[in-house]
Amino acid sequence: METLLLISYLGGFSFLIYVLPFFELRSVSKWALIGLFLLKFGAGTFLWWIYTYHYDDPSKADIYKFFNDGKVMYDALWAQTGDYFQMLFGIGNDTPHFDVYYCQMNNWYREFESNIYNDSHTLIRFNAFVRLFSFGNYHIHTLFMCFLAMIGLTALFKTFQCFVEKLPWLLLFCVFAIPSVIFWGSGVLKEGLLLFGIGLLVWCTFRWVHHKFTLWGGATMLFCALLLFHIKLYVLTALLPGLIAYFWVARTQHKWVVPKYLAVWCFSILAGLNLHRFFPQFHLLQLLVRKQKDFFGLAAFENSGSLINIPHLEPTFLRFLSTAPVAFWNTLTQPHIHPTHNSFMILAALENMGIYGAVVASIFFLKPIKTWNWNLLFFCLSFVVLLFVVTGWITPVVGAMVRYKVPALPFLLLFLLLLTDADKVISFRKRIIGCGRKSG
Numbered sequence: 525m526e527t528l529l530l531i532s533y534l535g536g537f538s539f540l541i542y543v544l545p546f547f548e549l550r551s552v553s554k555w556a557l558i559g560l561f562l563l564k565f566g567a568g569t570f571l572w573w574i575y576t577y578h579y580d581d582p583s584k585a586d587i588y589k590f591f592n593d594g595k596v597m598y599d600a601l602w603a604q605t606g607d608y609f610q611m612l613f614g615i616g617n618d619t620p621h622f623d624v625y626y627c628q629m630n631n632w633y634r635e636f637e638s639n640i641y642n643d644s645h646t647l648i649r650f651n652a653f654v655r656l657f658s659f660g661n662y663h664i665h666t667l668f669m670c671f672l673a674m675i676g677l678t679a680l681f682k683t684f685q686c687f688v689e690k691l692p693w694l695l696l697f698c699v700f701a702i703p704s705v706i707f708w709g710s711g712v713l714k715e716g717l718l719l720f721g722i723g724l725l726v727w728c729t730f731r732w733v734h735h736k737f738t739l740w741g742g743a744t745m746l747f748c749a750l751l752l753f754h755i756k757l758y759v760l761t762a763l764l765p766g767l768i769a770y771f772w773v774a775r776t777q778h779k780w781v782v783p784k785y786l787a788v789w790c791f792s793i794l795a796g797l798n799l800h801r802f803f804p805q806f807h808l809l810q811l812l813v814r815k816q817k818d819f820f821g822l823a824a825f826e827n828s829g830s831l832i833n834i835p836h837l838e839p840t841f842l843r844f845l846s847t848a849p850v851a852f853w854n855t856l857t858q859p860h861i862h863p864t865h866n867s868f869m870i871l872a873a874l875e876n877m878g879i880y881g882a883v884v885a886s887i888f889f890l891k892p893i894k895t896w897n898w899n900l901l902f903f904c905l906s907f908v909v910l911l912f913v914v915t916g917w918i919t920p921v922v923g924a925m926v927r928y929k930v931p932a933l934p935f936l937l938l939f940l941l942l943l944t945d946a947d948k949v950i951s952f953r954k955r956i957i958g959c960g961r962k963s964g
Contacts, residue, residue, distance in 0.1 A: 526661050533664050537671045551692035560700050561674050568666035568710035587712050593629040594651025646754045669716035673709045676723030683727045690946035698937035703875050708930050714755050718931045721751040729767050733774045758914050765792045766906030773899045781898040809839040815918045823921050830922035851916025859922045872926045886940040889948040904939040908932045
């Protein structure tokens with residue numbers, strides 16, 4: 525029965541991709557998207573297999589932690605239905621009455637609790653909701669996550685397809701087929717929800733900028749912003765400056781691009797540094813310092829094999845500013861190929877080498893500067909730089925760094941693709957094919 529249920533959901537989601545107008549893309553068939561969806565499900569299943577059969581205690585693996593805690597919340601549906609819905613929607617669920625459930629969970633409370641929202645609650649609630657349809661079948665949770673990630677990635681593709689019309693398959697690869705995005709964005713982890721929220725938020729914002737504002741689009745933007753806030757607040761804060769600056773530049777005839785982006789970045793930094801004056805629990809620099817210390821402590825406790833030396837933070841602006849270049853560089857280049865690394869680290873290092881190759885290719889096929897879309901380039905660069913810097917500040921563990929930079933990787937490759945002259949690529953491809961035919 526579990527297998528039949530899984531096949532039914534797999535067919536149902538594939539059917540939705542085939543029939544829904546949202547998934548209609550120029551130059552890309554629905555069958556290609558269904559193939560990518562199946563590839564994602566395969567990657568999510570492989571991730572499950574690794575954590576299940578290659579870990580000493582699978583219950584401590586990330587893919588199971590929130591799944592198991594979600595069962596505790598789901599079981600309340602049959603014992604106290606009202607308690608289930610209160611916990612699911614976060615309505616009056618912080619009273620001692622609910623400790624009978626939370627004490628059975630391993631991840632509802634953090635070891636070092638703070639006033640900042642615990643983003644683990646979102647994944648626990650996600651799993652508690654999906655159990656209504658999965659009946660406890662873990663692989664159906666993977667399917668739901670893959671479908672949500674497909675929605676976000678499709679929205680991102682639709683956003684950029686009008687800017688890269690001549691190279692649809694390269695665009696498809698940059699958005700959907702980055703190995704880390706496929707692997708980590710297909711499991712029952714936060715990355716899938718991040719891709720969903722980022723893709724829809726960017727798509728709706730660009731539709732507002734270049735077409736018109738709609739209530740449906742505005743509601744979707746608000747929902748996605750709230751979702752990102754409750755999953756990874758720093759991802760939302762890395763994305764917003766670029767979106768605001770892009771909106772400003774596009775609505776002012778694309779003039780003074782660099783000064784406007786600098787103005788938004790400076791305002792964002794000043795707002796972040798002074799946020800604690802209005803909300804005392806949001807002392808940005810102290811929060812980042814504490815997050816880094818927690819990471820060092822966790823790495824020492826678990827004897828992490830991918831720990832690297834990163835500059836220790838202090839709650840001063842000059843310290844953060846001076847360590848930003850190192851933080852960005854570590855996130856961009858780690859991991860390096862090293863014989864002592866495990867297979868995952870080696871594959872991630874090979875992916876980095878592929879990105880270096882994409883940099884070289886974009887230089888080789890570089891567009892004339894006068895044709896550059898500066899607004900779009902700075903938007904992509906803004907998100908990549910901010911997310912990479914924050915990741916490099918707080919994360920001394922390369923394994924975690926590989927996951928944390930996943931949401932920015934499509935934007936990094938899109939930045940390179942926007943610099944690439946499509947006509948040069950097409951001409952080069954024709955010459956290669958012509959040489960191949962002659963030699964044949």
